[in-house]
Amino acid sequence: MPGADSTLCQGYAEDDDGCAGVGGRKVAVEAGTCGASDTAIFAAQDGAQVCDASLDLLEAEDIPIDCSARIRKLSSCGPGICTNFLADGARCCDNGIGYTQSLVDMKVGTLRYPGGEKSDTYCWAPPPWTDDSVPHPVLTRTGGDDWPACDESIYDRSIGKFVHKPLDFDEFMGVVAATGADPYLVLNYDSANKPGERWNYEQLRDAAESWVAYIVRKGYQVKHFEFSNESNKVAYGHATAAQYTSALLDWAPRLKAIMPNLLLGANGPTGCHSCSDVPEDLGVCWWQQVLGQAASVLDFVVIHSYPLWDKDFSDYADGIDFQKDLRDMDVTLDTWCPEEHRTRLRYAVTECAAIDWGGKWQQDEATLGHGLVAFEIMVNALSHPRVDACHFWNTRWKTSSCSGLAAPSSCCNALRDDNSWTPNGTAITILGQFFRSGELIRDFWTKSVRAWAVLTRDGHGLTVIMLHCGSKPARQVVRVSSYSGCASNGQLWTWQAHEGHEGEPHEDRDPIWGLTGGGLRLGDDGELQLRLPPVSISVVAF
Numbered sequence: 001m002p003g004a005d006s007t008l009c010q011g012y013a014e015d016d017d018g019c020a021g022v023g024g025r026k027v028a029v030e031a032g033t034c035g036a037s038d039t040a041i042f043a044a045q046d047g048a049q050v051c052d053a054s055l056d057l058l059e060a061e062d063i064p065i066d067c068s069a070r071i072r073k074l075s076s077c078g079p080g081i082c083t084n085f086l087a088d089g090a091r092c093c094d095n096g097i098g099y100t101q102s103l104v105d106m107k108v109g110t111l112r113y114p115g116g117e118k119s120d121t122y123c124w125a126p127p128p129w130t131d132d133s134v135p136h137p138v139l140t141r142t143g144g145d146d147w148p149a150c151d152e153s154i155y156d157r158s159i160g161k162f163v164h165k166p167l168d169f170d171e172f173m174g175v176v177a178a179t180g181a182d183p184y185l186v187l188n189y190d191s192a193n194k195p196g197e198r199w200n201y202e203q204l205r206d207a208a209e210s211w212v213a214y215i216v217r218k219g220y221q222v223k224h225f226e227f228s229n230e231s232n233k234v235a236y237g238h239a240t241a242a243q244y245t246s247a248l249l250d251w252a253p254r255l256k257a258i259m260p261n262l263l264l265g266a267n268g269p270t271g272c273h274s275c276s277d278v279p280e281d282l283g284v285c286w287w288q289q290v291l292g293q294a295a296s297v298l299d300f301v302v303i304h305s306y307p308l309w310d311k312d313f314s315d316y317a318d319g320i321d322f323q324k325d326l327r328d329m330d331v332t333l334d335t336w337c338p339e340e341h342r343t344r345l346r347y348a349v350t351e352c353a354a355i356d357w358g359g360k361w362q363q364d365e366a367t368l369g370h371g372l373v374a375f376e377i378m379v380n381a382l383s384h385p386r387v388d389a390c391h392f393w394n395t396r397w398k399t400s401s402c403s404g405l406a407a408p409s410s411c412c413n414a415l416r417d418d419n420s421w422t423p424n425g426t427a428i429t430i431l432g433q434f435f436r437s438g439e440l441i442r443d444f445w446t447k448s449v450r451a452w453a454v455l456t457r458d459g460h461g462l463t464v465i466m467l468h469c470g471s472k473p474a475r476q477v478v479r480v481s482s483y484s485g486c487a488s489n490g491q492l493w494t495w496q497a498h499e500g501h502e503g504e505p506h507e508d509r510d511p512i513w514g515l516t517g518g519g520l521r522l523g524d525d526g527e528l529q530l531r532l533p534p535v536s537i538s539v540v541a542f
Contacts, residue, residue: 089165091164120186227244464478505533
């Protein structure tokens with residue numbers, strides 16, 4: 001829940017006897033010893049910490065951590081999220097602890113606005129744009145079956161207005177200021193190519209220039225701009241590779257003349273030789289044109305990662321390659337990007353989620369299982385040396401009643417209508433608290449346990465994150481070497497299903513996240529033993 005940090009966590013409260021209450025039971029916060037190696041094994045059972053080799057535990061493969069190793073310096077931004085200007089506005093912003101406070105507590109480091117494909121219907125203010133213009137969102141496509149204009153619960157065509165006030169740009173920047181997040185804005189370009197009632201190319205270009213000029217005039221700290229959303233998809237307002245490249249070369253110098261430090265990103269399909277699904281582009285490699293001709297005006301490339309297709313939690317537990325989309329982009333740059341720009345371009349994963357678009361896994365509401373998958377997608381993205389941002393998609397989808405719809409919550413939602421967190425929101429929070437800044441020194445993968453180790457930049461603090469997707473508890477041994485920091489008084493945080501949860505643990509829709517122990521210490525040989533609950537994340541922080 002919002003507010004979960006080292007001093008206040010969901011299901012956690014300090015007691016006078018030095019114990020922490022977790023889900024109605026007490027877990028002693030001072031570690032005991034376990035044999036000659038003086039290592040600690042945590043097992044929260046019946047209010048006590050135990051060290052019992054007779055427990056029926058899965059014997060997990062040891063995790064070796066060499067603190068002299070280095071994989072990458074982690075982005076100081078940490079995890080991010082896509083906002084939804086339609087669902088995050090007046091109807092929901094003050095519910096519960098409030099929209100802004102919920103994102104502050106979630107520890108998001110980047111925020112995307114106004115959303116995904118809805119960005120290609122959005123303009124920040126109505127024309128004509130002058131120095132007196134202020135944010136007031138309007139739609140640039142309002143005809144036929146164009147969404148959201150066609151949805152009576154969101155937009156009233158008879159008067160040309162939204163049914164409920166959306167989140168405008170100034171309000172979004174207020175959230176940015178409160179969270180300290182780095183904003184990523186999506187420019188509306190490719191909707192000009194869709195038939196029906198829509199703004200033309202020149203109008204959209206003028207709108208983008210006016211938006212950038214407004215940002216400069218207000219002194220807002222915004223640098224990152226995506227050039228439209230999923231422009232290769234024919235189902236949306238789309239473009240051919242040639243059209244998209246030509247527009248990039250046209251818009252980039254205009255926008256950078258207004259904001260010289262502006263950073264521009266290009267989107268496209270995953271895969272080095274992939275084409276758009278526009279019929280005219282059959283056999284035309286998207287990235288060959290975009291990178292081959294427009295890399296000089298680009299600063300980053302955009303990746304959308306949805307690795308589940310016709311897969312559910314059992315498939316995930318068997319193993320899914322969450323870095324494939326990133327490796328594909330590595331190959332794409334090596335193949336098509338001119339050498340003088342190849343090492344300069346960065347990556348932004350501006351959408352990712354655990355939704356199964358094939359329909360095998362239920363989509364009505366996020367569960368612990370969805371949260372674990374979302375966590376692993378994001379932690380893998382943030383582990384890549386080129387990735388500066390990774391956004392979960394999204395705060396609330398169109399199914400939220402905040403946008404006027406009474407449909408159930410989506411497994412893509414990080415926030416409920418009362419601004420409390422779904423398991424996806426908790427997954428983002430864990431990343432925000434433990435996987436930003438510092439040095440990633442270890443990533444480890446087995447079928448049931450995945451682990452990441454982060455060393456603080458001064459070398460005096462160590463965090464080990466262990467994700468266990470197995471169905472029974474595991475005895476996990478961590479072996480640390482070349483570590484000169486504090487090796488005692490470690491904290492243990494866990495995220496797991498409720499003890500009395502009916503059904504499989506991964507189906508829990510309100511799992512427990514909180515501080516469950518303290519006083520952990522490494523043995524003289526650098527060894528630490530832990531009990532990992534089934535379907536859980538455990539974090540040890542020294």
